[in-house]
Amino acid sequence: MRIVIAHNVARKALAWRDAITTRLPQSTVVTWPEALDDLADYAIGWHPPEELFQRECRLKAFFVAGAGVDQVLAMRSLDPRLPIIRLEDAGMGRQIAHYCLHQVLGWYARRDAYESQQQNRIWKPLPAATPAEWPIGIFGLGQLGQHVAQAFLSLGFPVHGYTRSPRPIEGLRSYVDPQGTEEALAAFLGATRVLILMAPLTMDTRDRFNATRLRLLQAGSYVINVARGELLVENDLIELLDSGHLCAASLDVFREEPLPADHPLWRHPGVRVTPHIAAVTLIPEAADQIVAKIQDFESGRPVSGVVGRRRGY
Ligand code: OXD
Numbered sequence: 001m002r003i004v005i006a007h008n009v010a011r012k013a014l015a016w017r018d019a020i021t022t023r024l025p026q027s028t029v030v031t032w033p034e035a036l037d038d039l040a041d042y043a044i045g046w047h048p049p050e051e052l053f054q055r056e057c058r059l060k061a062f063f064v065a066g067a068g069v070d071q072v073l074a075m076r077s078l079d080p081r082l083p084i085i086r087l088e089d090a091g092m093g094r095q096i097a098h099y100c101l102h103q104v105l106g107w108y109a110r111r112d113a114y115e116s117q118q119q120n121r122i123w124k125p126l127p128a129a130t131p132a133e134w135p136i137g138i139f140g141l142g143q144l145g146q147h148v149a150q151a152f153l154s155l156g157f158p159v160h161g162y163t164r165s166p167r168p169i170e171g172l173r174s175y176v177d178p179q180g181t182e183e184a185l186a187a188f189l190g191a192t193r194v195l196i197l198m199a200p201l202t203m204d205t206r207d208r209f210n211a212t213r214l215r216l217l218q219a220g221s222y223v224i225n226v227a228r229g230e231l232l233v234e235n236d237l238i239e240l241l242d243s244g245h246l247c248a249a250s251l252d253v254f255r256e257e258p259l260p261a262d263h264p265l266w267r268h269p270g271v272r273v274t275p276h277i278a279a280v281t282l283i284p285e286a287a288d289q290i291v292a293k294i295q296d297f298e299s300g301r302p303v304s305g306v307v308g309r310r311r312g313y
Contacts (some may be wrong), residue, residue, distance in 0.1 A: 040250035093147030137192025140199025
């Protein structure tokens with residue numbers, strides 16, 4: 001079997017090559033643009049170049065080496081029949097849950113207020129919160145969203161989930177909305193104090209969170225974006241933070257990455273910026289999963305995680 005790795009970070013491409021070679025010692029694994037003696041059977045990649053799909057025209061499948069598939073689906077040279085297979089959790093759910101818990105528990109425990117009191121040597125206990133006052137709203141209940149939902153439920157937070165298809169999770173209040181209606185979204189937002197964006201970037205989710213929809217959140221709400229920057233209209237978020245309707249936001253993803261040095265989000269007092277690290281691909285876990293899927297593919301067994309091209313995830 002011939003496998004080509006096309007990762008935009010050279011060091012990671014080599015790590016992927018080694019991880020796949022160890023697991024499939026009979027295969028020939030190279031990193032792009034190195035050529036094989038014949039066309040490749042499979043490619044594994046992250047932000048691959050357009051030329052990959054022009055040269056490797058006999059791929060049986062392309063495996064995305066990360067959570068989101070939007071950048072691959074946007075490629076012009078992609079054959080519409082080529083199966084695109086995404087990672088299914090592979091250790092990312094745990095990481096994203098930790099990221100979101102860290103942000104919410106900091107707000108909940110009034111971290112900023114106590115930090116400022118410490119700077120001014122003020123000893124003053126503030127009223128303690130209860131989880132019931134902090135309803136969490138998760139927009140997008142795929143595998144990662146479900147992981148985050150379970151993490152908050154286990155700590156006693158009320159959790160609301162907005163989803164296209166039903167996800168039976170005990171204790172979760174779900175807003176199942178196959179048509180993407182404004183009514184269901186408004187009901188979900190109205191019940192939410194911390195909005196966590198976890199949905200993929202598609203035509204339906206792009207720019208979904210503009211000023212009009214963010215205003216539907218309870219006054220004094222919080223926003224976490226660990227999905228894609230394009231779900232959120234950043235200037236509208238800033239406007240609502242400035243007006244006081246929103247208290248704070250933790251953003252791990254941005255419309256432009258790296259976030260430009262002069263972008264107002266860097267300096268906004270209500271915003272915490274992290275450089276797209278809420279979940280990183282853990283190569284050993286991801287390689288185990290991809291190799292198992294290649295073996296399923298080769299033996300004609302069904303393979304999970306195949307992206308629906310029209311759906312966009
Ligand atoms: C992503 C990733 O899809 O980092 O954002 O995997």
